[in-house]
Amino acid sequence: MFDRFGPNYVLYPSFVIFAMALALMAWAPNGIALLGVGALMGLGYGTYMSLSxxxxxxxxxxxxTGLATSTFFIxxxxxxxxxxxxxxxxxxxxxxxxxFAIVTFVPLASxxxxxxxxxxxxxIARRSTSRA
Structure with a gap:
């Protein structure tokens, strides 16, 4: 999806999914809910970290590229x-x-x-390449 539709198509939803997971973590009443939250958290966080x-x-x-990679990981x-x-x-x-309720706003601010x-x-780059 990243290669086909561009980074925005994938990253914006991943930030929202991660924020939803953090909000749900504040609410999670039992272990089953916690497992669902973990899946959402893995989807959101895992997606935006690798794509970033x-x-x-x-x-x-x-x-x-080596400098960019090392700076990213530092x-x-x-x-x-x-x-x-x-x-x-x-x-x-x-x-x-x-x-967890407070940190919900971190991915939203991101x-x-x-x-x-x-x-x-x-x-802008996506629009210009789709017209060509």
């Missing part, structure tokens, strides 16, 4: 390292249910960030 790396490599010059590792510390302080102050950083360029 693909975009980072595609937009970098050919001789900088920033991902920083988020993976500092994120739990920040979220732990939220859990300490509000509890897990509130923390929609705007993605649009400003790459999404609008991808949409």
């Amino acid at each position: 790396q693909t975009i980072a490599i595609q937009v970098s010059p050919l001789d900088h 920033l991902m590792d920083i988020g993976t390292g500092f994120g739990p510390s920040l979220l732990g302080s939220i859990v300490g102050a509000t509890g897990y249910q509130s923390m 929609i705007l960030f993605y649009y400003l950083a790459h999404g609008r360029k991808a949409a």
Whole structure:
């Protein structure tokens, strides 16, 4: 779908699916619901992380693909390292249910960030190639 319809077609829904999973995680009343949330979370997070790396490599010059890949993973590792510390302080102050409700807005905010950083360029490029 990414190759056929472009990144926007796949990334915007993946952000929404991940946000839905986080919102449902705040609500999950039992283990069965938690399994469903895990599937949604894997679909949303797994899709946007792998496609984000693909975009980072595609937009970098050919001789900088190694730099783009390492920068992507360094920033991902920083988020993976500092994120739990920040979220732990939220859990300490509000509890897990509130923390998951609060972080629901992170992938939703990522929609705007993605649009400003790459999404609008991808949409313009898609329109120009579909007319040709």
